[in-house]
Amino acid sequence: MTETRPLSGVYCPALTPMNADLSLNTAAFIEHCRWLLDDGCHGLAVFGTTSEANSFSVDERMAALDALVEAGVAPAALLPGTGCCAITDTARLTAQAVALGCAGVLMLPPFYYKGVDEDGLFASFADCIERVGSDRLRIYLYHIPQVSGVGLPLALVERLVKAYPDTVVGLKDSSGDWSYTENLLKAIPGFGAFSGSEVFLLANLRAGGAGTISATTNVNARAIRALYDNWTGDTADDMQDGVTRRRELIQGFPMIPGLKHVIAAVRGDPGWRRTRPPLTPLDQAVGARLLDDLATGGFSFAGQPHPAATAATA
Amino acid sequence: MTETRPLSGVYCPALTPMNADLSLNTAAFIEHCRWLLDDGCHGLAVFGTTSEANSFSVDERMAALDALVEAGVAPAALLPGTGCCAITDTARLTAQAVALGCAGVLMLPPFYYKGVDEDGLFASFADCIERVGSDRLRIYLYHIPQVSGVGLPLALVERLVKAYPDTVVGLKDSSGDWSYTENLLKAIPGFGAFSGSEVFLLANLRAGGAGTISATTNVNARAIRALYDNWTGDTADDMQDGVTRRRELIQGFPMIPGLKHVIAAVRGDPGWRRTRPPLTPLDQAVGARLLDDLATGGFSFAGQPHPAATAATA
Numbered sequence: 001m002t003e004t005r006p007l008s009g010v011y012c013p014a015l016t017p018m019n020a021d022l023s024l025n026t027a028a029f030i031e032h033c034r035w036l037l038d039d040g041c042h043g044l045a046v047f048g049t050t051s052e053a054n055s056f057s058v059d060e061r062m063a064a065l066d067a068l069v070e071a072g073v074a075p076a077a078l079l080p081g082t083g084c085c086a087i088t089d090t091a092r093l094t095a096q097a098v099a100l101g102c103a104g105v106l107m108l109p110p111f112y113y114k115g116v117d118e119d120g121l122f123a124s125f126a127d128c129i130e131r132v133g134s135d136r137l138r139i140y141l142y143h144i145p146q147v148s149g150v151g152l153p154l155a156l157v158e159r160l161v162k163a164y165p166d167t168v169v170g171l172k173d174s175s176g177d178w179s180y181t182e183n184l185l186k187a188i189p190g191f192g193a194f195s196g197s198e199v200f201l202l203a204n205l206r207a208g209g210a211g212t213i214s215a216t217t218n219v220n221a222r223a224i225r226a227l228y229d230n231w232t233g234d235t236a237d238d239m240q241d242g243v244t245r246r247r248e249l250i251q252g253f254p255m256i257p258g259l260k261h262v263i264a265a266v267r268g269d270p271g272w273r274r275t276r277p278p279l280t281p282l283d284q285a286v287g288a289r290l291l292d293d294l295a296t297g298g299f300s301f302a303g304q305p306h307p308a309a310t311a312a313t314a
Numbered sequence: 315m316t317e318t319r320p321l322s323g324v325y326c327p328a329l330t331p332m333n334a335d336l337s338l339n340t341a342a343f344i345e346h347c348r349w350l351l352d353d354g355c356h357g358l359a360v361f362g363t364t365s366e367a368n369s370f371s372v373d374e375r376m377a378a379l380d381a382l383v384e385a386g387v388a389p390a391a392l393l394p395g396t397g398c399c400a401i402t403d404t405a406r407l408t409a410q411a412v413a414l415g416c417a418g419v420l421m422l423p424p425f426y427y428k429g430v431d432e433d434g435l436f437a438s439f440a441d442c443i444e445r446v447g448s449d450r451l452r453i454y455l456y457h458i459p460q461v462s463g464v465g466l467p468l469a470l471v472e473r474l475v476k477a478y479p480d481t482v483v484g485l486k487d488s489s490g491d492w493s494y495t496e497n498l499l500k501a502i503p504g505f506g507a508f509s510g511s512e513v514f515l516l517a518n519l520r521a522g523g524a525g526t527i528s529a530t531t532n533v534n535a536r537a538i539r540a541l542y543d544n545w546t547g548d549t550a551d552d553m554q555d556g557v558t559r560r561r562e563l564i565q566g567f568p569m570i571p572g573l574k575h576v577i578a579a580v581r582g583d584p585g586w587r588r589t590r591p592p593l594t595p596l597d598q599a600v601g602a603r604l605l606d607d608l609a610t611g612g613f614s615f616a617g618q619p620h621p622a623a624t625a626a627t628a
Contacts, residue, residue, distance in 0.1 A: 022401070022441075054399040054426035057372065057406070085368040085399070087336070087591055092371070110592045111426065112368035114461060120592035127336075127591055147428060149463045150592075277401055277441050278424045278434035278464075 006138070006169040006192025007103055008210040009042030010225050011079055012217035013050040015259055016064075018274040024056070024064050025271070030071045032218075032263070037077060040225030041217055044073070045106050047081035049147055049174070050215040050256055055276040058089050062096050075101035079213075083108030083142060087124060091131035094139075104138035106172055106213070111148040118156050125160055129167055137167050140192060144174035151175070154183055161188055172196055172213045178203060185209055198224045199247050202240040205231045216247050218259050219266075220299070249297050253290045257282035265291055320452070320483040320506025321417055322524040323356030324539050325393055326531035327364040329573055330378075332588040338370070338378050339585070344385045346532075346577070354539030355531055357391035359420050363461055363488070364529040364570055367395045369590040372403050376410050389415035393527075397422030397456060401438060405445035408453075418452035420486055420527070425462040432470050439474055443481055451481050454506060458488035465489070468497055475502055486510055486527050492517060499523055512538045513561050516554040519545045530561050532573050533580075563611050567604045571596035579605055 014036060017028035033044055046068065047053035047061055056064070061080075069075055082093035082105040090107065097105045110116075110124050129137065141160070145151030152171070160168040170192025173181045178200050181193050185207045193209040195201055201212045201224065217224055223246065227239040250258060257275055261282040264272035273281040282290070328350060331342035347358055360382065361367035361375055370378070375394075383389055396407035396419040404421065411419045424430075424438050443451065455474070459465030466485070474482040484506025487495045492514050495507050499521045507523035509515055515526045515538065531538055537560065541553040564572060571589055575596040578586035587595040596604070 049426075055401065055424065057400045057402045060400075060402060086371045086374075087369065088371045088374060110369065112363075112461065113592055114463070116592040117594065120594045123594065124591035147426065149428070277437035278427055278430040280431065280434045280437065 006190075006210055007043065007079065007140075008192070010040065010198075010211055010217060010221060010228050011043045011045045011194065011213040012036045012041045012221060013045045013048030013081075013213060013215055015218050015256070015263065016051050016053075016056070017260075017263075017272050018276065020271070020274075022274065022276050024060060026064065026067050028269075028272070029064060030068060030073070033068060033073055034071075036217070036221055037073070040221040042211070042225075043077035043079055043103060045079045045081065045172075045213045048106060048142075048213065048215075049081075049144060050218065050259070051081070052256065052276050052279065053081045054084070055279070058084070058092060061093060065096060065100065065102075069100050076103050078102040079104050079106050079140065081106045081108065081142065083110070085110045085112045087127045087131070090124075090128050094128055094137065095132050095134075098132060098134045098137050101136075104140055104169070106140045106142050108142045108144070108148055109150045109152060111150045114149050116150065118153060118159070121150070121152070121156055122159055122163075125168070126163065129164055135166065138170075139164075139168050140170040140172055140194065141168065142172050142174070143180065144172075144196065146175065154180075154187060157184065158187055161191070170194065170210060173200075181209060182207055197247060198227070199244050201227055201243070202231055202236055214247075215255055215259060216250055219250075219262050220246055246297065246299055249293055249299070250290075252293075253286065254279075254282060258287070258290055261287040261290060262294065320504075320524055321357070321393065321454075322506070324354065324512075324525055324531060324535060324542050325357045325359045325508065325527040326350045326355045326535060327359045327362030327395075327527060327529055329532050329570070329577060330365050330367075330370070331574075331577075331583075331586050332590065334585070334588075336588065336590050338374060340378065340381050342583075342586070343378060344382060344387070347382060347387055348385075350532065350535055351387070351391060354535040356525070356539075357393055357417060358387070359393045359395065359486075359527045361395035362420060362456075362527065362529075363395075363458060364532065364573070365395070366570065366590050366593065368398070369593070372398070372406060375407060379410060379414065379416075383414050390417050392416040393418050393420050393454065395420045395422065395456065397424070399424045399426045401441045401445070404438075404442045408442055408451065409446050409448075412446060412448045412451050415450075418454055418483070420454045420456050422456045422458070422462055423464045423466060425464045428463050430464065432467060432473070435464070435466070435470055436473055436477075439482070440477065443478055449480065452484075453478075453482050454484040454486055454508065455482065456486050456488070457494065458486075458510065460489065468494075468501060471498065472501055475505070484508065484524060487514075495523060496521060511561060512541070513558050515541055515557070516545055516550055528561075529569055529573060530564055533564075533576050534560055560611065563607055564604070566607075567600065568593075568596060572601070572604050575601040575604060576608065
């Protein structure tokens with residue numbers, strides 16, 4: 001597997017700031033993506049769940065990815081989400097990512113029909129691989145059953161890896177069930193397993209996993225990166241504890257609206273609070289409590305190269 | 315509500331035949347739609363769950379609807395599904411339906427995020443209504459929580475009807491829980507409530523509902539239409555029993571692959587068996603059992619103006 005060595009590190013499913021008409025605020029999106037890379041992310045899993053990806057049309061997603069690359073963000077740092085309900089949409093987004101030279105794609109299974117059998121899920125991924133037809137394609141499967149409603153059984157992952165060993169090289173486990181990643185890495189040693197939460201980052205790296213792709217890297221990449229860089233060191237467990245406490249604090253609030261509320265406060269830009277329906281912006285009083293809790297928890301943006309860093313410590 | 319009197323009758327979520335590359339077989343689709351109208355359907359709820367609508371891209375769906383209207387199918391008989399995960403996609407499909415003069419649209423809520431609050435769901439529908447901005451728009455909400463993962467609470471429906479009384483005029487209840495329709499019609503008398511299964515057709519009509527939009531009308535429209543036409547007659551309960559028995563027989567098999575298998579047999583066209591992943595064509599042995607069960611159950615296409623009617627009785 002040396003030729004297809006999977007990615008590793010800390011990846012961020014970048015939030016998507018919106019204009020008043022709920023179109024993507026492309027300039028603010030690019031600025032946020034650049035800041036995330038400066039703040040410690042190895043790369044960006046743009047158009048994930050946290051990015052409200054499925055709330056954007058395929059054309060909107062393609063235009064945003066083009067804009068990001070045109071703005072100078074290295075495609076080698078990009079792992080866009082491309083899995084849609086329609087195999088034709090998935091293939092189109094995936095082909096664009098390959099053509100742009102992205103490091104890989106993060107792929108949901110088709111998620112409208114529930115309770116579908118393994119053959120149907122296998123055929124969905126196989127169809128995309130055949131349609132795209134590129135030996136440069138690298139797929140990271142996306143297991144988030146509590147949202148998508150369609151989980152990826154281990155037997156399916158093994159079957160895909162066996163059929164497409166150079167293409168299906170990793171998986172993001174957002175199930176919250178650590179035993180899934182643990183069993184995956186036992187079954188497929190060296191597989192590019194990313195934990196969907198940094199809570200499992202140290203356990204994942206110790207089990208031979210690849211890193212994390214986590215929503216909260218949108219506001220806490222630096223500390224998560226420090227843990228990743230020092231995971232074999234004496235302080236690793238303490239660092240994990242600190243990272244976990246911050247994650248748990250944020251998890252007490254609606255994740256996507258909460259993160260957007262924090263960025264809005266840090267940047268002094270209320271427009272950052274916008275979400276696309278069916279998500280709703282965080283209630284202002286709840287948002288104030290989130291910011292209070294973060295401050296009390298010693299969570300600060302101070303020292304980060306952020307345009308509004310001082311606002312965060314106020 | 316006379317100006318916005320909802321539709322009523324028997325509507326079919328037409329199956330979508332596919333070419334070998336899984337593109338829509340447009341000619342066969344048009345032929346099937348015409349046959350359904352000849353066979354007793356008042357109209358066609360094209361691009362519903364049974365149509366594998368979400369397995370097609372927005373562009374594919376728009377091209378198919380254009381082709382159907384160009385082929386002479388009356389837009390007044392069409393109630394296309396238009397609800398997507400992205401509000402921009404929903405608005406685009408809905409605007410096309412309005413521009414073509416369709417009778418209405420059947421609208422899923424955005425279905426990627428689960429557990430979203432009522433405000434977010436309300437905003438999703440309101441966003442589409444505002445974006446489309448037409449007083450000709452008629453929305454039938456689509457409640458199918460076991461598939462979409464996102465149900466429509468009665469309070470939400472009432473709120474939408476109050477805000478948009480001339481636009482939100484009906485709902486398809488595919489939950490399988492009759493009490494949902496019952497409570498809906500008590501709360502909003504005269505609402506255009508369609509049962510998602512003909513099993514509830516008589517109960518629905520007696521409660522003041524509008525009719526049915528049912529998968530099995532793809533193969534049993536004539537009997538269902540006869541029940542609709544005679545629901546106040548002495549034989550209505552017997553007719554309902556017969557229709558229910560057929561439905562229950564088919565429900566013992568995977569619905570969409572099963573219906574496609576039946577049509578393939580009736581038309582003598584194996585290509586009709588194709589589905590898009592994640593659905594898979596019915597296993598041939600299972601399909602043979604389905605056809606046997608239908609024959610044993612007295613289910614026959616004989617007498618229907620179908621190109622391959624004789625095959626069904628063989």
